[in-house]
Amino acid sequence: MKLLFSIILCAFTCSVSLAQTYSLDHYLETAKNNSPLLKDLRNQVALNQMDSLRLRAGLKPQINLNSGGLYAPTIDGYGYAGAITNEHTFNALMGVNQAIVGKNNINAQVEALNLISQSVGNASKISEQDLKKAITAQYITAFGSLQQFKFNREVIELLTKEEELLKKLTRSNVYRQSDYLTFLVTLKQQQLQLLQSRLQYKNDYTTLNYLTGIADTTLIELQEPNIQQAMLPDAGNSIFFRQYKIDSLKLINSHQLIDFSYKPKVSLLADGGYNSDFMGQAYKNFGVSAGFTFTMPIYDGGQRKMQYRKLFLQEETRQSYKAFFNVQYRQQIAQIRQQISENENLLVQIDEQIKYTESLIKVDTQLLQTGDLRIADLILAVNNYLTIKNLRTTTTINKLQLINQLNYWNR
Numbered sequence: 001m002k003l004l005f006s007i008i009l010c011a012f013t014c015s016v017s018l019a020q021t022y023s024l025d026h027y028l029e030t031a032k033n034n035s036p037l038l039k040d041l042r043n044q045v046a047l048n049q050m051d052s053l054r055l056r057a058g059l060k061p062q063i064n065l066n067s068g069g070l071y072a073p074t075i076d077g078y079g080y081a082g083a084i085t086n087e088h089t090f091n092a093l094m095g096v097n098q099a100i101v102g103k104n105n106i107n108a109q110v111e112a113l114n115l116i117s118q119s120v121g122n123a124s125k126i127s128e129q130d131l132k133k134a135i136t137a138q139y140i141t142a143f144g145s146l147q148q149f150k151f152n153r154e155v156i157e158l159l160t161k162e163e164e165l166l167k168k169l170t171r172s173n174v175y176r177q178s179d180y181l182t183f184l185v186t187l188k189q190q191q192l193q194l195l196q197s198r199l200q201y202k203n204d205y206t207t208l209n210y211l212t213g214i215a216d217t218t219l220i221e222l223q224e225p226n227i228q229q230a231m232l233p234d235a236g237n238s239i240f241f242r243q244y245k246i247d248s249l250k251l252i253n254s255h256q257l258i259d260f261s262y263k264p265k266v267s268l269l270a271d272g273g274y275n276s277d278f279m280g281q282a283y284k285n286f287g288v289s290a291g292f293t294f295t296m297p298i299y300d301g302g303q304r305k306m307q308y309r310k311l312f313l314q315e316e317t318r319q320s321y322k323a324f325f326n327v328q329y330r331q332q333i334a335q336i337r338q339q340i341s342e343n344e345n346l347l348v349q350i351d352e353q354i355k356y357t358e359s360l361i362k363v364d365t366q367l368l369q370t371g372d373l374r375i376a377d378l379i380l381a382v383n384n385y386l387t388i389k390n391l392r393t394t395t396t397i398n399k400l401q402l403i404n405q406l407n408y409w410n411r
Helices: 002-017 024-034 036-058 103-171 177-212 239-261 303-370 375-407
Strands: 062-071 088-100 265-276 286-295
Touching (some): 024 177, 036 103, 103 239, 103 303, 103 375, 177 375, 303 375
Antiparallel strands (some): 062 088, 265 286
16 A cells, blocks of 8 residues: 555656646747857847948048147257258148949959858858757657656556556465565566656756756656658758858859959048148148049069969869768768658557557456466566567657758758
C-alpha cells in the first residue's frame, strides 16, 4: 500500500507540474525576439542605409564659415618680416566647395553600400535559420524526453494494476511469495525509471529555455511539434547560395570603383566675405573669389593592375567555395531524405511489433488471473513492450530531427 501511495503521489506531482503547455512556435518567436545577434544584424542594415544617405549628402555643395586673425607686432625694428606676416590680418569668409562626380561613379559608391546591406541582410536570414534549427532540435529532444516520461508513467499504472491482482493471488497461494517479490522488483525499477525520465525532461526543458533566452525554471508540458517536410527552393534562389551572388556583385562593383578612382577629378570652390591686412583702406576689403582644382592620375607604379589581380584571385576563390558547397548541399539533402524514408519504413515495422507485444500482455493478464502464467514470462513481455515502445519514441524523434535538418535549407 505504501508503494502504491508513493507511485500515485509521484504521478500526481508530475501531472500538476506539467499542466501548462507551450508550442514550438512560442519558443521560435521568443528566441527571435531575444536574440542579440539578430538585433545586431538588423541594426547593421539600418546603419548601412544611413551611410548611403550620408554619402549622397557629402556629394552636395559643402558650405563652411571660416574666420581667422593674426597680429605680429614689430618693436624697435624687431619682429617678423611685415612682408610675410602683413603684421595684422583678419578674415571672415563663407566658402562653398562642390566636387564634380559623375552619375555612374555616384551610383557605384551607393551600390557598394547597398551590397553590404544585402550581405548583412542575407547573413541575418541565415542566422535566423540557424537559430530556428537549434531551438527546434532542442524542442524535439525535450518533447522526446516528455514522451518517454509519459510512457513510463503509463507502464507504472499498468504494473500497479497487475501488482494488486498478483498480491491477491499470492495471498490465495496461487503464486509463490518469491514470484510476487520478483514482480515487485520490476515495479520498483520502473518507478525509478519514471523519476529518472522526469529529471531528464527537466534538464532538456531547462536547456530549451536557456537557448531561447527565457529565465524561468517552471516545468511545463510541451505540445507535439507539428513539423512537416517543407518544399525546398531552387538552389539558385536559396539564401545559402545568394551570398555567393552578392560576393560576385561586390567584386564587379570593386572593379568599377577602381576604374573611377583613376578618372580625372574636378572640384569647384568659391568664397566671399571680409579679408584684410589693415594696411590700406580696410573697409574696402570685402570681396569674393572662385576657383577649381583638377587632378588626373598619370602613373601609379602599376598599382591598378595589382588591384585587378587581387579581384581576379578573389573571384577564383569564390567560385571554388561555391562549387564545393553545391556538391555538399546536394549530397546532404539526398542523404537526409534517404534517412527520413528509412525511419518511416522502420516505424511501420515497429508499429506492427507493438501490436504483437500489446496482444501478448493482454493474454498474459488473462492468464495471470487464472494462475496459469509464469511471472518470468510476464516480466519478459513487459520488458519487450518497454523496449519496442522506447525504440518507437527514439525513431520518431530521429525522424523529426531529420525533418528539422531538411527544413533548415527551405529558405
